[in-house]
Amino acid sequence: MRIVVLTGAGISAESGVPTFRDADGLWEGHRVEDVATPEAFDHQPGVVHRFYDERRSALHAVEPNPAHRALARLEEALGDNLLVVTQNIDDLHERGGSTRVLHMHGELRSALCRGCGGRSPWDGHLAHLPPCPACGEAELRPDVVWFGEVPYEMDRIQTTLDRTDLFVSIGTSGAVYPAAGFVQYAGRRGARTLELNLMPSEGTHLFDEARHGPASELVPAWVD
Numbered sequence: 001m002r003i004v005v006l007t008g009a010g011i012s013a014e015s016g017v018p019t020f021r022d023a024d025g026l027w028e029g030h031r032v033e034d035v036a037t038p039e040a041f042d043h044q045p046g047v048v049h050r051f052y053d054e055r056r057s058a059l060h061a062v063e064p065n066p067a068h069r070a071l072a073r074l075e076e077a078l079g080d081n082l083l084v085v086t087q088n089i090d091d092l093h094e095r096g097g098s099t100r101v102l103h104m105h106g107e108l109r110s111a112l113c114r115g116c117g118g119r120s121p122w123d124g125h126l127a128h129l130p131p132c133p134a135c136g137e138a139e140l141r142p143d144v145v146w147f148g149e150v151p152y153e154m155d156r157i158q159t160t161l162d163r164t165d166l167f168v169s170i171g172t173s174g175a176v177y178p179a180a181g182f183v184q185y186a187g188r189r190g191a192r193t194l195e196l197n198l199m200p201s202e203g204t205h206l207f208d209e210a211r212h213g214p215a216s217e218l219v220p221a222w223v224d
């Protein structure tokens with residue numbers, strides 16, 4: 001059985017990582033276009049750096065939850081027949097024990113140099129414009145995919161979806177593309193599709209089956 005699991009902010013909600021669209025969601029106080037677009041970074045890099053520096057520091061105060069750990073157990077059983085494609089930029093899948101994780105929207109704990117294109121593991125702040133460890137230029141940006149930018153590893157995602165038997169979506173509202181289109185893509189290629197979410201998402205009607213409730217309960221129940 002080959003499985004692709006897509007995760008969103010909902011899988012990290014019970015760990016204390018704010019989601020995007022829920023009441024006190026991350027975007028409150030920050031208009032999306034003010035902090036998560038290349039244009040915003042060109043016009044006000046300080047605001048954007050502080051936005052991601054805050055989220056990067058907050059990672060130290062959160063831990064993986066039973067949903068992350070259950071996916072790590074599933075990986076032990078399936079090995080290369082499982083791929084976790086996450087929209088999340090936190091590191092909770094890896095800290096939960098998963099290794100086969102593809103961050104299609106990037107990672108907080110990585111810095112991307114606009115000078116040399118190099119990537120550097122990053123745990124501190126970027127607002128003070130530190131030099132790139134590879135080329136020395138002060139051209140580092142958060143290694144995340146902003147609106148209007150092409151998500152990472154789309155080819156690998158597509159080829160893996162082409163041959164998957166089961167597509168499972170966990171903790172995502174289905175509001176952001178191309179991730180929101182994966183269920184239809186996989187379904188058209190014969191995969192069974194399952195939604196595990198706190199409540200029906202914008203795409204819930206597109207799934208063969210949907211179970212609603214907290215990820216920390218639904219995911220272990222599905223895995224074990």
Ligand SMILES: CC(C)NC(=O)[C@H](Cc1c[nH]c2ccccc12)NC(=O)[C@H](CCCC/N=C(/NCCC(=O)O)S[C@H]1O[C@H](COP(=O)(O)OP(=O)(O)OC[C@H]2O[C@@H](n3cnc4c(N)ncnc43)[C@H](O)[C@@H]2O)[C@@H](O)[C@H]1O)NC(=O)OCc1ccccc1
Binds near residue numbers: 105151179201
């Ligand atoms: C707003 C939307 C309409 N706009 C887009 O989709 C745009 C434009 C667009 C492209 N195609 C379209 C087609 C139609 C319309 C618009 C578009 N897309 C883009 O710009 C993308 C780039 C988008 C990426 C932007 N970067 C992010 N993140 C990184 C930064 C950062 O994190 O700061 S997006 C960011 O928002 C999204 C948030 O969604 P969720 O994770 O689902 O979170 P949300 O809060 O919305 O929902 C949480 C869910 O969890 C549930 N939940 C809550 N608690 C729990 C719980 N305890 N248990 C279980 N579930 C729970 C809730 O009920 C809820 O359903 C995630 O993707 C997240 O990564 N780029 C692109 O299209 O390039 C071209 C292209 C395309 C294909 C191939 C080649 C080229």
